Amino acid sequence: MSLSVQQLEKSYGSQKALHNVSFEIAKGEIVGFLGPNGAGKSTLMKILTTYLPADSGSATVNQHDVQKEQRAVQRSIGYLPENNPLYPEMYVREYLQFNAEVYGASRDRIQLVIEQTGLQPEAHKKIGQLSKGYKQRVGLAAALLHDPEVLLLDEPTTGLDPNQLQEIRKLIREIGKEKTILLSTHIMKEVEAVCDRVLVLNKGRLVADKKLADLRDKDEQIIEVEFDYRVEEVLLQKLPHAREVRNTGGFVYEIVFSTQQDMRPAVFDFAHDNRLKTLQLSRKNKNLESLFSELTQA
Numbered sequence: 001m002s003l004s005v006q007q008l009e010k011s012y013g014s015q016k017a018l019h020n021v022s023f024e025i026a027k028g029e030i031v032g033f034l035g036p037n038g039a040g041k042s043t044l045m046k047i048l049t050t051y052l053p054a055d056s057g058s059a060t061v062n063q064h065d066v067q068k069e070q071r072a073v074q075r076s077i078g079y080l081p082e083n084n085p086l087y088p089e090m091y092v093r094e095y096l097q098f099n100a101e102v103y104g105a106s107r108d109r110i111q112l113v114i115e116q117t118g119l120q121p122e123a124h125k126k127i128g129q130l131s132k133g134y135k136q137r138v139g140l141a142a143a144l145l146h147d148p149e150v151l152l153l154d155e156p157t158t159g160l161d162p163n164q165l166q167e168i169r170k171l172i173r174e175i176g177k178e179k180t181i182l183l184s185t186h187i188m189k190e191v192e193a194v195c196d197r198v199l200v201l202n203k204g205r206l207v208a209d210k211k212l213a214d215l216r217d218k219d220e221q222i223i224e225v226e227f228d229y230r231v232e233e234v235l236l237q238k239l240p241h242a243r244e245v246r247n248t249g250g251f252v253y254e255i256v257f258s259t260q261q262d263m264r265p266a267v268f269d270f271a272h273d274n275r276l277k278t279l280q281l282s283r284k285n286k287n288l289e290s291l292f293s294e295l296t297q298a
């Protein structure tokens with residue numbers, strides 16, 4: 001197991017942040033860690049990085065105990081904290097060199113992670129001059145410098161615009177081909193777009209641990225689409241396999257299809273044929289959404 005958490009407990013004073021949390025993650029999995037604000041996601045990540053001690057229970061990273069083998073754990077883990085703290089006055093390369101020295105990574109890894117995270121065109125700039133998306137790449141590059149087996153990403157796409165978001169998600173999926181990833185988020189679409197499995201945390205308790213494939217209803221899919229103009233719902237209803245069409249506000253529509261076939265290309269073609277622009281197009285997992293709202297209601 002790349003990550004193992006057993007009966008973990010953590011309180012801040014009288015406030016319980018984690019209660020009896022247990023799960024395991026195998027090598028190569030990309031796992032979404034979903035939960036409302038204050039659920040305990042960051043607390044668990046901080047314990048896994050050895051930054052915070054747990055009150056009781058145990059956790060291992062790459063078979064190393066987080067309490068007893070802190071050095072080995074730190075070598076096995078790359079961490080992108082929430083808000084990705086960076087030094088705006090430093091140049092990208094300089095920052096990565098600084099991190100390589102602090103974490104004992106070899107200097108030839110710097111060029112490698114720059115290429116891996118697509119930082120090449122911006123590598124000569126100061127961090128403060130970069131867009132948010134590129135700043136996230138710098139954070140990811142720094143987390144990858146010592147070639148860790150496990151990556152912990154705490155809300156990696158917060159504050160990114162839709163294009164940057166797509167790019168960072170794509171990059172995370174690429175990196176996930178080689179690494180085990182635990183990614184915290186409260187965005188269900190993110191889990192849907194990137195992860196193989198989801199853990200749901202609510203008020204410090206693990207309330208679900210599911211494979212995304214098991215959550216997909218095999219014969220039903222919901223496509224959410226935003227056009228640049230209003231469309232008559234009866235027109236969308238004529239799409240093959242369309243069962244239900246809802247306007248969910250503005251020019252955003254939810255179309256329920258009764259088929260296993262991915263209907264996004266058909267919706268895209270519909271827009272093109274009707275001289276509409278598609279501003280966003282995504283597949284939603286009804287079951288993931290209902291599971292989440294069911295399990296995280298106050």
Ligand SMILES: Nc1ncnc2c1ncn2[C@@H]1O[C@H](COP(=O)(O)OP(=O)(O)OP(=O)(O)O)[C@@H](O)[C@H]1O
Pocket residue numbers: 012015016017035036037038039040041042043044082186
């Ligand atoms: N240093 C701290 N001192 C006291 N309470 C804390 C501290 N850090 C977190 N908490 C509390 O512990 C609970 C869990 O917080 P945590 O940051 O782990 O949640 P989270 O799931 O990461 O939330 P978010 O999605 O908002 O980042 C919250 O109620 C929070 O207020």
